[in-house]
Amino acid sequence: MTHECSRAGCRREATQHIVWRNPRIHAADREKIWLACGEHADFLHDYLAARDFPVTTREGLPA
Structure with missing residues (x-):
């Protein structure tokens, strides 16, 4: 299974996770x-x- 990039209009295979949360509406563990x-x-x-969202980038995707 391939995963597509979340950028609008992009259909390339994703290779990274962009992990984030909106601290105004999401708990710290979300x-x-x-x-x-x-x-x-x-x-x-x-x-x-x-x-101003906490955000990190993680390499790789789950199989």
């Missing part, structure tokens, strides 16, 4: 995950970070 290809990982990370 994580949301977007998938990203190599080209869009920085864009998605920066998009969330600009909104």
